[in-house]
Amino acid sequence: MNIKITFPDGSIKEFPSGIKGIEIAQSISEGLMRNALAIEVNGEIWDLSRPITKDASIKIFTWNDKGGKYAFWHSSAHLFAEALEALYPGVKFGIGPPIENGFYYDVDLEGRPFGDEELAAVEKKMSELAKQNSVFVRKDVSKAEAIDYFTKKGDQYKLELIDGLQDGSITFYQQGNFVDLCRGPHIPSTAPIKAVKLLNVAGAYWRGDEKNKMLTRVYGITFPKQKELDEYLHMLEEAKKRDHRKLGKELELFAFSEKVGMGLPLWLPKGTILRERLEQFMRKAQVKAGYDPVVTPHIGSKQLYVTSGHYEKYGKDSFQPIHTPDESEEFLLKPMNCPHHCEIYKTKPRSYKELPVRLAEFGTVYRYEQSGELHGLTRVRGFTQDDAHIFCRPDQVKEEFVKVIDLVLLVFKSLGFENYTAQVSLRDPNNKAKYIGEDALWDKAEREIQEAADERGLKTVAVLGEAAFYGPKLDFMVRDALGRSWQLGTIQVDYQLPQRFELEYVGSDNQKHRPVMIHRAPFGSLERFIAVLIEHCAGNFPLWLAPEQFAVLPISEKFNGYAQQVVDKLKESDIRGFLDDRDEKIGRKIRDSEVKKVPFMLIVGEKEAIEGKVAVRKHGEGDKGAMDLSEFVEKFQSDFKMPVVD
RNA sequence: GCCGAGGUAGCUCAGGGGUAGAGCAGCUGAUUCGUAAUCAGCAGGUCGUGGGUUCAAAUCCCAUUCUCGGCUCCA
Structure with a gap:
């Protein structure tokens, strides 16, 4: 047939x-x-x-298809397990899936040490076993057979996995002496796995639950050719050079101090310029979009957060209350700006005619993040949100939401972030206790977000369990140099806080109504945004953001006077830069400015001093020839200016 | 918070029981120079912190703190 x-x-x-x-x-x-x-x-x-x-x-x-790579890496995970079992008899296995770059396997070594040496030994064993060209054999087994096999082997993790599987849909795979519970698929044999690298060891809770035992997770990657592995490792090295923590130090943008406290960034002068430029950009954009700037204090009475629900949800896991000499008073470092903004909304009666009210603040907030979570500027304990809260009528929610999407997209476009993911962060339907509010309002909010995203033709990915406790979100995710995904911009629809704060407006019917709140932060936080920005441009900031836009480099000290005039004139035009009047040769000065990624080097010697010109050299490009200072300013004027905010 | 690996000069790193090292940066001097590192000299560290073992600890042990890679978490 x-x-x-x-x-x-x-x-x-x-x-x-x-x-x-x-x-x-x-x-x-x-x-x-x-x-x-x-x-x-x-x-x-x-x-x-x-x-x-x-x-x-x-x-x-x-190999050119994702599906092919996944099968390859999945099989590599089995090869790893085979090698590990050969060297560590009795080791127990959790799960070992392929991932975006390679694979991992969670194993229980029962306390046996596993470090770099062990990693290298297993790596070597994997290469040996791969050469044996073992065929991956698929075998259907009954649930009873499967249980029997792993009971004899004494692997409780596999038994737990089998427990959750349907009889009749269970398969084993075997290659060489290693048998694993696995749904597949696998590549035909181990032979194509020519290059093996075990990258690192980490802890991982069994089934991702911190109440469970922590297993040892080994990450690795394999390739059909050694050259491809070499290229991959080289790519990783290159990515590390763009790490914002490294560049932040080298370019003197920010620093951390043990004495100040972990996760509390110190902004250095150059980093502060960057920050303030971004802030100015957002302020301008927000004025055009009808926001009113407000300022609120860094602390608020505990009662404020009891009302908002934040205290109940996060109180124990936050910085603990600040006490006044009079013990009866308690204040919290603000972890959010929204409760303060709700109180601003309440300072006077509101009419339907004045809605939406859009209150914006660069609000610095403090959150007690777990120590193991801190990561450069992307995860810190004190940070500044480009926060705003839109208080609007229910009939305005969608329109306002769409406007915010446009603002976020404007920011991303102005800064060249093209590879973002728009994520609709929804409730975990199996764990509704984590959230406050009625189902109907949640459903409404989730629907409104999706509709607004669709209206702007955003391609969205819905992820369950990622909502805030008071409402669903539209999050804009961007990757860092090493491919880790971070949430930057976020927009949230909230029906809960207006209730809790008893916010009202008087409608055209002369009745009191409840407004809806939209929380939004296009950057998210300046800290995290700048971290990702640094990695995106590898420290070569767009000219309008660069802390130092030019360096004037005199050929010798004889021309320091003329060079100073050049600096002064440029500063008059609001262009930032400095004079390198060190007693060094021009080659050295150029090198130092190149390393510091200064966009323009203006070289002045005898010729330029006489003709009143500057020799322009652009970072990473080289000599652009001599020109009048005014010509230089004019030529690059559009780059010096902040992007136009429409 | 959990598992693992680290912390030596401002930076990047060597040294692994017997007088703390290099390169770069810094300071001083010489040099006055044309597109990615001029030369010479000087200075700089309780080896993260606190205990312990030892005649002797940067080195070995314990604790602690911070950093890094993950996990869990992320208003």
Whole structure:
């Protein structure tokens, strides 16, 4: 009996029933057969050795496909497990999935030490085993068989996994002496795994629950060619050079001090310029968008946060209350600006005619983050949000939300953030106790967010369990140099705080109504935004943001006088820079400014002094030739200016 | 908070029981120079902190703190 196989290009061929993926690959070309790693059959990824018995649409995966890489790395995880078991008999295995770059395996070494030396030994064993070209064999097993096997082996983690599986849908995979509970798919054999690197060891709670035992997670990556591994490792090295913590130190943007306290950044003069430029940019954009700036204190009475619900939710895990000499008073460092803004809203009766009221503040907030969470500027304990709260009528929610989306997109566009993900952060439906408020309002808010995103044609990804405790969010996620994803901009619809603070407005019907609040921060926090910005531009900031836009470099001390005039004139035009009047050769001065990533170097010597010119050199590009100072200013004027805010 | 690895001069790093090292940065002097490092000299550290072992500790042990990689968390 024949079956119909549909190829990705839409063509259909007939094959005998029971044909294997690898045979289909062979029928196309010998080359494809050699490179094939897995096959997609009707949307499911299969082993190449699994017989296909029904009509199917197929796609053959090679190393160039994500599906192919996943199968490759999944098989590599098994190879790792095989090597580990060979060296550490009795080791117990958790889960070992492929990930975006490589794979990991969670293992229980029962206290046996596992460091760099052990890593290297396992790595070596993996390469040895790979060369044996063991075939990955898939085997259907009954639940009883599966339980029996792992009971004998004494692996309680696998037994726990089997417990959650349906009888009849359980498969084992074996290569060499190693058998694993696994749904697959796998590559045909271990031979293609030519280059192996175990990257690091970390702790990970079994099943991601901190109440469970912590297992040892080993991260690794493999490639079909050594060269590809070398390139990957080189790429990692390059990414590390863009790490904002490294550049922040080198470019003197910010610092941390043990004495000040962990997670409390100190902004150095150059970093402060950067920060203030971004702040000015946002202030301008917000004035145009109808926001009113406000300022509120850094602390607030405990009662404020009891009202908002933050105290109940985070009180124990926050900085603890500040006490006054009169013991009856308690104040909290503000972890949020919204309660303060609610109180501003309440300072007078509001009419439906004046809504929406948009209150904006660069509010510095303090949150007690767990010590292990702190990470450069991306996760800190004191940071400044470009916060604002929009108080509007229910019929204005969508329109206001869309306007905020536009503002976030303007920010991202102005700073060249093109690779963001718009994430709709929803409630975890299985854990509603984590959230406050009625279902109906949550559903409404979630619907409004999705509609607003759709209206702007945003491609969104919905993620359950990521909502704030008072409402769903639209989060804009951006990756850092090492591919870690961070939340920057965020927009939230909130029906809860207006209730808790009993916010009201008088409608056209002369009745009291409850406004809706939209929380929003396009940058998110200046700290995190700047961290990601640094990594995006590798410290080469857009000219309008650069802390130092130019350096004037005299050829020798004889021209320091003229050089100073140049500096003064540029400063008059609000262009930032400095004079390098050190007794050094020009090559040295250029090098130092290049290393500091100063956008423009203006070199002045005898010729320039006589002609009243500057020799312009652009960072990373080189000599642009001599020109009048006014010509220089004019030529790059648009770059010096802050992006136009529409 | 949890698991693991680290902390030596301002920075990057060597040294792993026997008098604290290098390069860069800094300071002083010489040099006055044309597009990515001029030369010479000087100075700089209770080896994260606190205990312990030892005749002797940067080095070995314990505790603590901070940093790094993950996990959990993230208003």
